[in-house]
Amino acid sequence: MGEVRIDGKPAALSAAVKRAAEILSAARLPVVAGLGTDVAGTRAAILLAEKLRGAYDHIHAARIFADLDVVRQAGLMITTPNEARLRADVYLFVGRDLSKIWPDMIARLEPAAVPPFDLKHEPRKLIWVAPGRGGKIEGLTVHTVESGDVQATLASLRARVAGHAVHAAKSVLHELDEAADILRQARFGVAIWGGDELDSLAVETLYGLIVDLNKTTRFTGLPLGAGANASGVVQTSGWMTGFPVRTSFGRGFPEHDTWRFDSTRLIESGEADAALWINAYGRETPSWKKAVPLVALARGQASFAHEPQVVIEIGQPGKDHDGAEFSLETTSIVGRFAEAKSELPSVADIIGEISKQIEGNA
């Protein structure tokens, strides 16, 4: 059994569940935040949020909406890592932290291998925009395009692909034109992007570049998204409520608004008066400064700015217990099975208990 605390003191799980139910039921607008959990945990959390007429958000919402806002405004062209690996003759990497977001990326995408489904069967070409300290891959010459402003660089690249003039130093122009040539000649190119440097504007510019390239050839994308099962949570939220995270049941039906239902804003402004923090994937804790009644379902040794009223230690999906989550390897929801199950409960287990308690109180 993991750690359980009430007001900082060790407590029995049943008492902690009871106290959590009291805190959340008493709130006018409770918010479920963090939401780093598997599909089962997400289902339970959203059903609880509805019951409480509260809101829910995800720890990586900023990254989620950098991509999703572009989808909803303009669109998206995407592929899978399998297709990229088997087919792409050109990779366009954008962002310095790609291998940090996805440690297996190079092993999985095999940039230095010859793509077996490419008709010409030639070695791949790789362009890396804003590589930071990355930009070197064994067995392959990387065409790097240095950038202090990713969006501006992508806009210039898009302009050069379309044959428009850009104002840039000769050496920069040379780099851009070399990249533009490779992109135009791609047969099936794949852009791979991720990281905090890419805001919505950068992603939309990249999407515009992909759309332009498809006028004559094939080009598509592979966003790396965010951790803590962000994509799995968004998908689950999608089928359950029609909306991604940052959705509220305050008025009795789901409403979605990325500004209104930002959990940090809700807490700091006083609109939300209690929170359920969920993070089964890491030790990150709430970023808000204000002290509000807080129930935390967290990994062991997670440290909080303010000691929560209730802390219940939970296990990690796929390690401590079986679970389903979004996988970057396949870009689909897959089963993850614990090799050695621990006694730590899952998020779904604990929320199930809290929900039962709330029903019992009602």
Next chain:
Amino acid sequence: MLIQLKGGHIVDPVNERDEIGDLWIENDRIVAPPQGKVADEVYDVSGQIVMAGAIDIHSHIAGGNVNCARLLLPEKHQNFLETPAILPLSTAKWSTFETGTIYASMGFTTVIEPAIEPHQAMQAHFELSDIPIIDKGMLTVLGNDDFLLSLLRDKEGPSAVADYLGSALAASSGLGVKCINAGGSEAFKYNARTFSLDDVVPFYELTSRQIVEGLQRAVEDLKIPHPLHLHCNNLGIPGNVATALATIEAARGERLHFAHLQFYAYGAEGGHGFSSAAAELAAAVNANKNVTIDVGQVMFKQTVTVSCDSLRQYNGSAMGNPKKSIIIDGDSNGGGIVPYLYRENDFANAVQWICGLELFLLVDDPWRVFFTTDHPNGAPFTTYPDVFALILSRDARNEAIARLPPEAVAVTTVPSIAREYTLREIAIMTRASPARLLGLRDRGHLGVGSLADVAVYTPGPDIAKMFRFAHLVFKDGDLVVRDGRVTHYRWGRTLKLNPDYDKAIDRRLSGYYDRHFGNSRELFSVHERLLPRPDIFQEVACGR
């Protein structure tokens, strides 16, 4: 629990009942009138129509593509009602919860999701298991997958193809096989922008026709109840009736189901170069008894097109409204999501609307034409009641036709068609025949021993109202709808096959995935124990 539905008009074509009578339910089954027993509950349904629960064979209700459509269009499914949900998430528009609620309130008790890529199956089954009340099933999409195309190219023979199909169905927990623009998505990855029946898929040197033939044969060899469910090439293009006719020919007298045929009923006549060829197509369907079709009726409404036909969806994205789209080059088919607004005063949309009605009315045999809007592609399934009105009443139809651009009506035959569907024909098309097509012997009729899925409707001058709000609906003998309102959730099953195939192919596939995808095949499997409830699946037997 013994229930008596007393004095209703029972319409049950399978058991040759079209008469006033009683229906008895005990627990989850229809039973014979019991001797000397008193019902625990009696419902006086005199003056009401009693049918089996309806079955929808083709409605996109789950899966990654549908879910992406939800996320693409948050502005199109907002709720404004300030009424709290009585049942969990029932006020969440376009959610899985709302889907089950609305289907049930219309008297539908089984719905088939027709297009899930094997690699997206786990998510699809999560979604299906969150659709309350109704039973579900899904068709597994094959026909653009490297393993299959390689088997066909290398002429490994029908048994290898059948084994592969069996294995893919088992891994994805599918109820049948769907093929979508065979080879078209693959060709699109090689930058093809059009793809027809005899066009060749680069890299594999196979035609679309060869892929369809291979799949059709394998479905028969595995004795899968549902024939190959085919989405043809050239969807939505003027003059594409030629493709549909050629594909009917290509079936060579063997069973083949043509999905949403309305989208292939287009000629290229008239001043707009776009006309209805539905009459010609219906004649071909009538003449080829091996062929079944579903209509894919268009209705004038905002909707979103969701399809695994990535080539078609890419080409259609220029016509999107609102103008945004998602195009996916998936592991095999992928897909495309393109919002679309069908307008009554638009020439082409009006012709499409008429083409659908012509197919409904000119295909003679209600056992071979199925009631669909290809939800949400032609229209959301919530428009079904209005479609029923159009085929049951010539007056309702003529009223609607009068609102259309006359030049659109002029390139069709619809004004001359007098046919009105009878309730018996509706019961065949939406109950008896779908059950037979899918191999579901326990439903689609009201015979003794069948599942007590029963819909009771109140007839009246407003046909749409009758079908929108069923008076009573029983699912497995449990009364779940009263006067069009769902009273409580229960959780239906997901129907799947357990095909018999040579398991040696599984070992070969494991090696293939390790080598080819660099991933274990197991990673893509559907794991029943991760789904939210135990015993979600019900097996449907192969063999015909």
